[in-house]
Amino acid sequence: MGRQFFVGGNFKMNGSVDTIKSIVNNLNQAKVDPNVEVVIAPPALYLLLTREHLRPGLEVAAQNVFDKPNGAFTGEISASQLKESNITWTLTGHSERRVILKESDDFIASKTKTALDHGLGVIFCIGETLEQREANQTIEVVTNQLRAVAKQIQDWSKVVIAYEPVWAIGTGKVASTEQAQEVHAAIRAYLTKEVSQTASDNTRIIYGGSVSEKNCNELAKEKDIDGFLVGGASLKPAFVDIINAQSS
Numbered sequence: 001m002g003r004q005f006f007v008g009g010n011f012k013m014n015g016s017v018d019t020i021k022s023i024v025n026n027l028n029q030a031k032v033d034p035n036v037e038v039v040i041a042p043p044a045l046y047l048l049l050t051r052e053h054l055r056p057g058l059e060v061a062a063q064n065v066f067d068k069p070n071g072a073f074t075g076e077i078s079a080s081q082l083k084e085s086n087i088t089w090t091l092t093g094h095s096e097r098r099v100i101l102k103e104s105d106d107f108i109a110s111k112t113k114t115a116l117d118h119g120l121g122v123i124f125c126i127g128e129t130l131e132q133r134e135a136n137q138t139i140e141v142v143t144n145q146l147r148a149v150a151k152q153i154q155d156w157s158k159v160v161i162a163y164e165p166v167w168a169i170g171t172g173k174v175a176s177t178e179q180a181q182e183v184h185a186a187i188r189a190y191l192t193k194e195v196s197q198t199a200s201d202n203t204r205i206i207y208g209g210s211v212s213e214k215n216c217n218e219l220a221k222e223k224d225i226d227g228f229l230v231g232g233a234s235l236k237p238a239f240v241d242i243i244n245a246q247s248s
């Protein structure tokens with residue numbers, strides 16, 4: 001069985017009650033390819049509103065989760081709280097949290113493990129900075145990020161890996177299809193070698209970084225690109241074109 005195409009929308013710290021309702025209404029009415037798994041990640045404050053209004057079949061993700069089950073952790077949200085609220089996915093390891101909030105590989109791995117232990121799906125983000133790419137460290141960086149998680153989890157069936165080169169995020173500078181495919185293939189090779197053939201065959205590896213309705217069709221043709229994690233464009237009606245990239 002092939003890997004199901006997966007498109008995530010990461011709203012980041014954008015939106016209001018009105019704009020999120022309008023994005024959700026647009027998605028509810030859109031002609032969405034039924035073979036694509038669609039997951040949107042609004043800011044935490046709007047998770048319940050989004051779940052309430054979004055039609056069944058489209059899923060909702062948190063942008064972040066904490067790695068402890070409960071307790072005195074001001075400002076954090078637990079995996080079980082998400083699960084109870086029908087929020088079935090979470091992001092972990094987004095570069096904005098790695099870079100701005102200084103989250104370490106091990107902390108991200110721990111969050112990923114906790115989320116999976118509570119039955120959530122995880123969109124686990126990895127990617128190199130421009131400096132690292134220019135120093136030819138891309139594969140080493142993503143491998144280290146993967147290894148931290150591989151040390152803590154065995155079952156990858158509910159993990160989607162999002163390769164998001166930091167230099168392509170929000171910059172309009174999308175990775176070329178060759179650049180993206182090269183890293184996706186290296187990620188898959190890592191899974192084959194260090195995890196299992198099953199994980200390598202079945203784990204979706206999606207691309208993020210300035211994905212738009214203009215570049216998504218070319219990227220979607222690459223054999224190891226199984227979908228997208230979309231930032232800015234997920235707030236716009238054109239998100240639907242990206243969701244349908246594989247079939248259009």
Ligand SMILES: O=C(CO)COP(=O)(O)O
Nearest residue numbers: 010169170209210231232
């Ligand atoms: O960070 C991203 C998704 O998580 C990508 O953001 P942009 O699509 O705005 O570049």
